[in-house]
Amino acid sequence: MTNQPKRDDSLDTYLVGGAVRDRLLGLVVVERDWVVVGATAEQLTKLGYRSVGKDFPVFLHPRTQEEYALARTERKSGQGHRGFICDANEAVTLEQDLARRDLTINAIAQDSDGNLIDPYGGLDDLQAKLLRHVSAAFAEDPLRILRVARFMARFAHLGFRVAAETMALMQDMVDHGDLRELTPERVFMECEKALKAPTPGAFFELLQTLGAHRDLWPELSDFSHLARLSEITDQPEYRYAALFLNIPADVTKARSKALKAPNRYTELALQVSQGYATWLTLANLNAEDILGFFTQLDAFRRHERFNQFMAVSALLATSTEAQQRNSETLLARWQQLHQACTSVSASELPAGLQGPAISQAMRALQLSRIKAVLAELIAH
Helix, strand or coil, X not given: CCCCCCCCCCCEEEEECHHHHHHHCXXXXXXXXXXXXXXXXXXXXXXXXXXXXXXXCEXXXXXXXXXXXXXXXXXXXXXXXXXXXXXXXXXXXXXXHHHCCCEHXXXXXXXXXXXXXXXXXXXXXXXXXXXXXXXXXXXXXXXXXXXXXXXXXXXXXXXXXXXXXXXXXXHHHHHCCHHHHCCHHXXXXXXXXXXXXCCHHHHHHHHHHHCCXXXXXXXXXXXXXXXXXXXXXXXXXXXXXXXXXXXCHHHHHHHHHHHCCCHHHHHHHHHHHHHHHXXXXXXXXXXXXXXXXHHHCCCCCCHHHHHHHHHHHHHHCCCCHHHHHHHHHHHHHHHHHHHHHHCCCHHHCCCCCCCHHHHHHHHHHHHXXXXXXXXXXXXX
């Protein structure tokens, strides 16, 4: 049994949700959530639990800091992900609390003796590797479509699939335009979690199958680069950039802005959309082209970001062993050229230069260093 914190015997507590599901799947349990049945907020406060819930009563255990929520029901009261009225009175049962959850595999509870409570068939669905909604109330929250897609990103490699009836329900929701109720921040939050999962392509592919991409990211349709990159790296920023490999820079910028993606995602995606094709064609570039490329990508001021661009470009160019060798060679040459330019120092400039003459002299030195490297590469 999962170790349970020592608790006051007056509290009827159950381990719920992902902790139960992941243990049954043999996965590492990262965090544990608990439901308290038949109690009040006042009782928990007196026992030292600290209230942290804004929309519903959630408390932190005084010793473990794990989350304990009062059993509750939810009633739809408006549009969107947060349009619900919660009822957390003492009469709410465990089964009623589990009924409000999205999928049957997330609606399994475990009591203090290790016994499983499974009123909605979650254990059978775990065995069958099915993602199935608990009830028709699933349709009240459009965010659940993205959650199902995210669970596919996490569990597709284990053989999971979405139940036909759940696909049909989600299709109705998409066709009704329910996804338009979600905020960009919430959409990107689910997207980011999917990008950190083992098979992020499954997230985007499921949403595309439903036609949800038309409301979320209509420009994106080719996820092959993401799938290939995901086999090599688990860096979410790299994976995000792969989505925009063949997308124009202005479209990449606009979509990232609409999603309110953090700068670290947007900037790398922009560099990939602007520079990857050029990065591949080093053999066709002269010194002026190379210096212009570095300038375009702000390679001299944003060293870390440019290094990330080179790393993701090298990974994107790799799919076979031969291509990997070529990619590593190309990466090394670009790094050599970049180092040659950044090694130029103001102390090397003639004395007495002012204004534009300084930048012109720096540029001339950088070009000479690039030409020297190119000559060396040709010689070898």
